[in-house]
Amino acid sequence: MSPLLPSRRSTLRAATALGAAVLGTSACRSGDEATPAPSGPGEDTAAKGLRMGAEWESHARTFMSWPALTSVWGEDLPSVREDIARIARAVAEYEYVVMLARPGQQAAAQKACGREVEVIPLAVDDLWARDTVPVFVEDDGKVTGVDFRFNGWGDKQEHPNDGLVAATLLSRYGIPRRKAPLVSEGGSFETDGEGTLLVTESSIVNDNRNPGKSRDRIEAELKETLGVEKVIWLKGVRGEDITDAHVDSLVRFTEPGVALLDRAHPDTPADSWSRAADQAKAVLSKATDAKGRPFEIVDLPQPDLYEITGEGDDFVSTYANFYVANDSVFLPEFGDRKADRRARSILEEHFPQRDVVPVRIDTIASGGGGIHCATHDEPGSPVD
Template identity: 65%
Template sequence: MSRRSAFSVLAGLLAAGVSACGSAEPSTPGDPSTPEPAPAGPGGRFGAEWESHARTFMSWPAQAAIWGQYLGDVRKDIAGLARDIAEYEQVVMLAGDDQRDAAQRACGSGVQVISLAVDDLWARDTIPVFVEQAGKVVGVDLGFNGWGNKQGHGNDGPLGRKLLSRYGISRHQAPFIAEGGALETDGEGTLLVTESSIVNDNRNPGKSRDQLEAELKQTLGIEKVIWCAGVRGADITDAHIDCLARYVAPGVVLLDTAFPGSPADSWSRSSEQARQVLAQSTDARGRKLEVVDLPQPDPDRITGRGDEFVSSYANFYIANGAVFLPEFGDRRADDRAQGILRDHLPGRDIVPVPIDEIAAGGGGIHCSTHDQPGAPLR
């Protein structure tokens, strides 16, 4: 959900009478001049997305105050994506009691719909991330607070605790506020993040980058954090990494790049800054990173529209045996992106999915999904 305008969303919610106060408050900051040691976390290992999944979690969009007349259309996109992923692994769709039956009809019998109230479809950010510790999966609750209190999420805020309890998964409360889309790992101890989405007083007031890096390492079992600058305040997420740079193998990163000839803007400058950082970095194993361009489609040829439309192929999702990436309607660019993913993730089906309504809401396929590691369940 990387390019949704925080300001237009907030204005719409206030006009609709929805509170803009997030449901999970950041912890009280300490004295920033005296860094405190990071509290003990679960540690373990934060695995890569291409590893085996037990299931994919998704969330049924619920708030007409956010989607307005497009709520039905975005639900069609979410249902279609869920059906496609369910061909490869178990999909669990979360929906409120009053919407469960409708969601089940839309998704079909191949998707399991469970009663668990949610506010919106951005499962990547609202569901805990998972680490493996001593042969077991631990859920790390990142304390979702509406992307820095930009939206009210009375159901999504406490979702982590409720979901982990339902599935009997141990829960660890992270000592920082973040979202799943802000964290990208190679599964071998390296984490990619944007500074704009984490070192930000709307999530972690008073905390320095060094403090947050120590907490990320301790909590997720990370050995090295690579920081890209990102873009602060231009979208609701403050520029999550998952629309910018994504691992496809240890040492190999795909980088979202602007369509050739597009005028420079804050997003293309962010991409160039990330390129420089990645090209000069080594990972936790000492490897130099290979950076591969993943160009955006021609904005004049895409089928989707809107000021918040996200045309990044980098927001793909790796499932068991398949890769799901957006199809934007620029056939040449769509084919090129599919070829790049095919080259770097061989042996998996490449599944293009039309997601114009999700993308118009400021997100993509990765934003709409959340993998739980483990042996496949059917």
């Protein structure tokens, strides 16, 4: 595929070499729209019963999307569909999976994913369910979906169907919808479920999403929309990948007070992403969470770029983009056996009661994403 922008790894790989459709037609029930009441930056929205849970809490189901765009993937479209089907089948061993597919592509998606995955007709453009499916919160104990009005990561790509996925999906399932007062994507947020939110400034305090809005105003809107108490800002990387550096490829919680941080391979030269990781570590080492706890920071390895089995300037080789599902964790596997084993052992140490399942995703990674980018959890009791 032809990359739209340089990726988080394209500059690093080059330096290393030098140094050495229509909406689905299913019947829908309109979701009740809940508009958040205005609140100030200091107001405790958690007291109103609004809460964003952690990914390791119980899931009702996982949503995924069947990639549709030849214009984006070109000759790699069959391969990226194989990767998506592989993830769906793996996750379906542990929890219910719903695959969103264009009506004309539903049969092919079902055949690839198998009977354990439910494929529903709903028009999508690409596979990035983390960013297009609504962000789920609890509002007085009831699951509600927040529509962050996906705009193609700041109008970098046209996604006319994906921009409607949040509203359409919530309508189909009868889940109340909250219109966010700002534009963002699910990959921008990482929470511990106890009121702490990590965000990269580059991905949201940005005129391509929220023109004219200050960081303070955006922080207040995040608190009132997600029910978080404390926002910790990381600098991120502006303009070097299509997402403007989502936090889910940089740092992830494994429990309150414990963060896994993506770190560059020691044999590769420093790039802007490495500097962003250093900045994130410096911020977290001095910060406390919403409950006043300091952070334990654990470095995740990076695979050796000469050992990975995938290719392409957009290749994202971060283990931080893992996905926590019921009784399981799904971890990308890149082909550097030493780094793959080390990353898996770290996840097993931090999720001792869950199976850690490695999944090869070379084509998804070549397109600039990972397993977390391709999945989106709905909280709740597991669907039978």
